[in-house]
Amino acid sequence: MAQINQNYLKLPGNYLFSTIAKKVQVFSEENLEKKIIRLGIGDVTQPLVPAIVDTLHKAVDEMGKAETFHGYAPEGGYEFLRKAIQNHYQKRLVDIDLNEIFVSDGAKSDSANIQEIFSSNNRIALCDPVYPVYLDSNVMAGRTGNYQSDLEKWTEVIYMPCTAENQFIPEFPRKKPDLIYLCLPNNPTGTTLNKEQLQAWVDYANKNSAVIIYDAAYEAYITRENVPHSIYECEGAKTCAIELCSFSKNAGFTGVRLGFSVVPKELKVEGVELNALWGRRQGTKFNGTAYIVQKAGEAVYSRKGQEQLKEQLAYYQHNASLITEGLTKAGYQIFGGVDAPYIWMKTPDQMTSWEFFDYLLEKANVVGTPGSGFGPSGEGYFRLTAFGSLEDTKEAIARIQRM
Numbered sequence: 037m038a039q040i041n042q043n044y045l046k047l048p049g050n051y052l053f054s055t056i057a058k059k060v061q062v063f064s065e066e067n068l069e070k071k072i073i074r075l076g077i078g079d080v081t082q083p084l085v086p087a088i089v090d091t092l093h094k095a096v097d098e099m100g101k102a103e104t105f106h107g108y109a110p111e112g113g114y115e116f117l118r119k120a121i122q123n124h125y126q127k128r129l130v131d132i133d134l135n136e137i138f139v140s141d142g143a144k145s146d147s148a149n150i151q152e153i154f155s156s157n158n159r160i161a162l163c164d165p166v167y168p169v170y171l172d173s174n175v176m177a178g179r180t181g182n183y184q185s186d187l188e189k190w191t192e193v194i195y196m197p198c199t200a201e202n203q204f205i206p207e208f209p210r211k212k213p214d215l216i217y218l219c220l221p222n223n224p225t226g227t228t229l230n231k232e233q234l235q236a237w238v239d240y241a242n243k244n245s246a247v248i249i250y251d252a253a254y255e256a257y258i259t260r261e262n263v264p265h266s267i268y269e270c271e272g273a274k275t276c277a278i279e280l281c282s283f284s285k286n287a288g289f290t291g292v293r294l295g296f297s298v299v300p301k302e303l304k305v306e307g308v309e310l311n312a313l314w315g316r317r318q319g320t321k322f323n324g325t326a327y328i329v330q331k332a333g334e335a336v337y338s339r340k341g342q343e344q345l346k347e348q349l350a351y352y353q354h355n356a357s358l359i360t361e362g363l364t365k366a367g368y369q370i371f372g373g374v375d376a377p378y379i380w381m382k383t384p385d386q387m388t389s390w391e392f393f394d395y396l397l398e399k400a401n402v403v404g405t406p407g408s409g410f411g412p413s414g415e416g417y418f419r420l421t422a423f424g425s426l427e428d429t430k431e432a433i434a435r436i437q438r439m
């Protein structure tokens with residue numbers, strides 16, 4: 037008799053974005069004349085830049101001719117892309133071997149899949165609030181114990197609250213974790229750690245034989261000098277950290293799909309190289325990313341690509357600073373938004389995250405994301421994104437100021 041993976045039944049429904057969509061739909065049906073501005077979901081809105089579009093066209097043409105056609109991609113990704121990635125790291129004085137880079141279809145899959153190479157007995161530590169994929173993938177793998185619905189917490193997960201009280205800096209947990217997920221710059225709080233703060237985590241992981249899974253999906257948004265773009269800028273990170281990167285937010289690839297992981301050869305658990313395990317996992321379960329997409333990824337790092345993307349990033353960063361300034365002026369307490377496309381705000385007058393969602397929708401016709409959807413410590417906070425158009429962003433700010 038077939039049996040299901042019971043762990044899936046333990047997952048509480050992820051109602052966050054479907055609840056938002058339903059509420060917005062009801063509101064718009066009842067208020068047909070009102071223009072709703074969506075600053076909720078973390079998807080980009082600007083089109084691919086010309087350097088990438090040109091490369092995609094050329095690559096498609098290559099696929100249409102027998103002499104330049106490409107079938108399955110090599111395991112780990114085409115060398116041309118891995119070399120471009122390697123060069124990008126070298127600009128930050130980080131040396132990565134080509135065989136330490138694994139090209140993928142994005143950071144979501146990598147951040148969900150990476151836990152497979154670790155024992156199901158490993159205890160995970162998560163920032164709270166957090167990108168939900170880290171938790172849910174570990175629930176599916178049976179690593180999280182039981183869900184306590186009153187606390188909205190799992191019994192075997194170590195939660196590291198990140199709130200205004202600790203400046204959104206996760207504290208070393210009292211219980212010893214085996215796997216530590218860090219997402220910096222952070223989704224949803226838009227905050228980050230400086231080099232000394234991240235170095236302390238690297239030292240902690242090395243001392244406690246823990247592995248850090250470092251999600252750097254938003255590194256391109258970093259503006260401050262002392263904020264590392266890669267965990268490997270910290271000393272000793274190669275013996276304790278895996279880094280996950282994405283082309284979604286730095287190059288607008290959310291619908292194109294491309295990312296990569298870095299697993300250093302020095303990183304060993306129980307004497308076993310994680311690089312080899314991850315290579316085995318990917319070789320068995322993943323058949324690579326399309327040639328045309330990998331060519332587009334190479335174009336991201338080209339001189340033209342970098343110039344054009346700098347402008348695109350500046351567009352979103354400008355939105356972020358407008359939201360920060362505009363809402364601060366309106367009296368809100370604002371966090372993040374400097375090194376990240378996310379603005380994290382404290383809800384006013386002790387409102388819950390959902391109460392503020394309804395209030396904002398009703399009064400300003402603006403949609404954001406309730407912070408409580410990212411974990412219990414997100415309660416009382418609210419996320420806005422800088423990924424809207426400039427016009428919408430300005431209009432949303434003006435409406436919130438008038439509220």
Ligand SMILES: Cc1ncc(COP(=O)(O)O)c(C=O)c1O
Nearest residue numbers: 142143144167223253282284295
């Ligand atoms: C922290 C974080 N990691 C990963 C992803 C997904 O990245 P990708 O589009 O490369 O799968 C997201 C998307 O919002 C994210 O916020």
